[in-house]
Amino acid sequence: xxxxxxxxxxxxxxxxxxxxxxxxxxxxxxxxxxxxxxxxxxxxxxxxxxxxxxxxxxxxxxxxxxxxxxxxxxxxxxxxxxxxxxxxxxxxxxxxxxxxxxxxxxxxxxxxxxxxxxxxxxxxxxxxxxxxxxxxxxxxxxxxxxxxxxxxxxxxxxxxxxxxxxxxxxxxxxxxxxxxxxxxxxxxxxxxxxxxxxxx
Amino acid sequence: xxxxxxxxxxxxxxxxxxxxxxxxxxxxxxxxxxxxxxxxxxxxxxxxxxxxxxxxxxxxxxxxxxxxxxxxxxxxxxxxxxxxxxxxxxxxxxxxxxxxxxxxxxxxxxxxxxxxxxxxxxxxxxxxxxxxxxxxx
Numbered sequence: 001x002x003x004x005x006x007x008x009x010x011x012x013x014x015x016x017x018x019x020x021x022x023x024x025x026x027x028x029x030x031x032x033x034x035x036x037x038x039x040x041x042x043x044x045x046x047x048x049x050x051x052x053x054x055x056x057x058x059x060x061x062x063x064x065x066x067x068x069x070x071x072x073x074x075x076x077x078x079x080x081x082x083x084x085x086x087x088x089x090x091x092x093x094x095x096x097x098x099x100x101x102x103x104x105x106x107x108x109x110x111x112x113x114x115x116x117x118x119x120x121x122x123x124x125x126x127x128x129x130x131x132x133x134x135x136x137x138x139x140x141x142x143x144x145x146x147x148x149x150x151x152x153x154x155x156x157x158x159x160x161x162x163x164x165x166x167x168x169x170x171x172x173x174x175x176x177x178x179x180x181x182x183x184x185x186x187x188x189x190x191x192x193x194x195x196x197x198x199x200x
Numbered sequence: 201x202x203x204x205x206x207x208x209x210x211x212x213x214x215x216x217x218x219x220x221x222x223x224x225x226x227x228x229x230x231x232x233x234x235x236x237x238x239x240x241x242x243x244x245x246x247x248x249x250x251x252x253x254x255x256x257x258x259x260x261x262x263x264x265x266x267x268x269x270x271x272x273x274x275x276x277x278x279x280x281x282x283x284x285x286x287x288x289x290x291x292x293x294x295x296x297x298x299x300x301x302x303x304x305x306x307x308x309x310x311x312x313x314x315x316x317x318x319x320x321x322x323x324x325x326x327x328x329x330x331x332x333x334x335x336x337x
Contacts, residue, residue: 018273132273133230154230155242157274161228162239164274166217174210179275191211 001097007035007057009083010106011066017181021167022132023061024190025160026139030150032059034190054087058101061139062087064117065108065128081117088120104142106135133157223265225258227251229272236261 006027010020027034035053037046054060062084068076084105091098105125107113113125124142128135137153144150171178224239234254235244238261245261248254251269258267269278 158237161270161274165268170213
C-alpha cells in the first residue's frame with residue numbers, strides 16, 4: 001500500500017469535470033498521487049484495474065454526489081456506490097494489512113446519504129455542495145491531520161485559478177476543447193498536473 | 201505516435217507556462233470576496249466585496265499587463281489588457297444603471313397613469329352623486 005496514493009472514485013463526464021479538476025489539483029498540490037481508472041477499458045480489465053488501484057492506495061475518495069438519474073425516467077448511476085462497496089470490502093477482508101486505509105465520502109448535500117446509503121454512517125462524509133472551491137477546502141481539511149504543513153485552502157484555490165488560465169490557453173492553442181473531459185485521456189491530464197506545482 | 205508527440209509538446213508548454221511569471225493579475229471569486237492576485241504569488245494582495253472594485257485595484261497595480269477575471273468554477277470569464285478590462289466592467293455597470301433607470305421611469309409612468317385614472321374615476325363618481333342630489337332636490 002503506497003502512503004501517497006489516493007484512489008478517486010467519481011463520475012467521468014463534462015458536468016463533473018469542473019469538480020474533478022480542482023479535486024485532482026488539490027491532491028497533487030499537497031504532494032499526493034491521485035489514482036483514477038480510465039473509462040475506456042473493457043469491463044473485466046477495468047474492475048481488476050480498479051481493485052489494484054484500491055489495494056495500492058492508502059487513501060480513497062468516493063464521490064457519491066451523482067448517484068442519481070441524469071434525466072427523468074432514467075435509472076440512477078450505480079458505478080460510484082458499487083466501487084465504494086468494493087473498496088470497503090477490501091478493507092474489511094484485510095483487517096491487518098489495510099488497517100490504515102482511510103476513506104473520504106463526498107456528496108453534494110449534508111446528510112443526503114442517510115436516505116439512500118445509510119450503511120456508510122460513521123465514516124468521514126463531507127459535502128462539497130457542487131462548488132469547486134468547497135471541494136478544495138474539504139480535501140485540504142481532510143488531509144490536514146496527516147500533514148501539518150499543508151497550505152491553506154485559499155492558497156490552493158488561487159493557484160488552481162492560475163493553473164486554469166494556463167490550462168485553457170494551452171489546450172485551446174493545441175486545438176483541444178478545455179471543457180471536454182474526453183479531449184485528453186485522464187492519464188495525460190494527471191501527467192500534466194504535476195507541473196502545477198511549479199506555480200509555487 | 202502522433203498523439204505521444206502532441207502530449208510531449210503539451211507537457212513542455214505547461215512547464216514553460218508554470219515556470220514563467222508574467223505581469224498578469226488574476227481576479228478570483230471566493231467565499232470571502234474577489235481576490236486580486238499577482239501571478240506566481242501564493243497569497244492574494246487584496247480582497248474586495250465587488251468585482252468592479254477588484255478590477256479597479258488590479259489596474260492600479262503597476263506591473264499589471266493583463267487582467268484575468270475568473271468565474272466561480274475557476275475558469276476564465278474574461279481576459280484583457282488593463283485599460284480594456286476596466287472599460288468593459290464600467291460599461292456593464294453603466295448599462296445596468298441605465299436599465300434600472302429605465303425600469304424606474306416605466307414604473308413611475310405606470311403609477312402616474314394609475315393615479316390619473318383613479319382621480320378621473322373619483323371625479324366621475326362625485327359628479328354622479330352631485331347630479332343625483334340635484335335631481336332629488
